[in-house]
Amino acid sequence: xxxxxxxxxxxxxxxxxGVLSRPSSAHPSYRHAYYLFLxxxxxxxxxxxxxxxxxxxSLERLSETDAKEDSLLIITYERDSIWxxxxxxxxxxxxxxxxxxxxxxxxxxxxxxxxxxxxxxRLLKKPLGKIPISRPLLPxxxxxxxxxxxxxxxxxxxx
Numbered sequence: 661x662x663x664x665x666x667x668x669x670x671x672x673x674x675x676x677x678g679v680l681s682r683p684s685s686a687h688p689s690y691r692h693a694y695y696l697f698l699x700x701x702x703x704x705x706x707x708x709x710x711x712x713x714x715x716x717x718s719l720e721r722l723s724e725t726d727a728k729e730d731s732l733l734i735i736t737y738e739r740d741s742i743w744x745x746x747x748x749x750x751x752x753x754x755x756x757x758x759x760x761x762x763x764x765x766x767x768x769x770x771x772x773x774x775x776x777x778x779x780x781x782r783l784l785k786k787p788l789g790k791i792p793i794s795r796p797l798l799p800x801x802x803x804x805x806x807x808x809x810x811x812x813x814x815x816x817x818x819x
Contacts, residue, residue: 688716690732690806690814693780695739696770699762709743710736711770712783714811715751719763719772723756732805733765741789747801777818784812 696711714732715722722729733746755764763772783789787808805811 689817690714690716690811691818692716692718692774693777693815694719694763694772694774695736696763696765696772699769699771708738710739711746711765712736712739712775712780713749713751713763713765713772714780714805718774719751719756720758722751723753723758725753728752730803732811736783737789737793738791739783740791741793742783742787743793743795744798745801745805747805748803777815780815781812784808784815 692715694713694715696713698706712734714734716729716731728750729752730748731751733749734742735744735746737743749765751763751765757763761772763770
């Protein structure tokens, strides 16, 4: 019963933020995903909440251009489950240092690590993960990203 309630709570959270309900109109495919590990001192249990940055182009390729890319930022809990959809964030070439594998995002510095399509799909297909946690209703993303179904389809194309 508790698992069903948590699943319903997560579905309601994502559908209200647009993550489950965005139409599948033409969009560039999301092909790359990176866990971001905080480079500085954490605030509280910040280390437990690992950001997942999902991009169209690789960060290495983006760093070679003078462009910005709208990417999706999802906050995970211990890389096990989706905690919150932070929506679309803008990533500029100037935010990326390929030599040190560092990225500056929202005024914080992170070390980034690209993850496999299989790892991304595991998280997207089972957003509640295995670790039981309380999920308070958090504010909606300012700019919601694509739906889970669309992200799953993008990453399944790469298998």
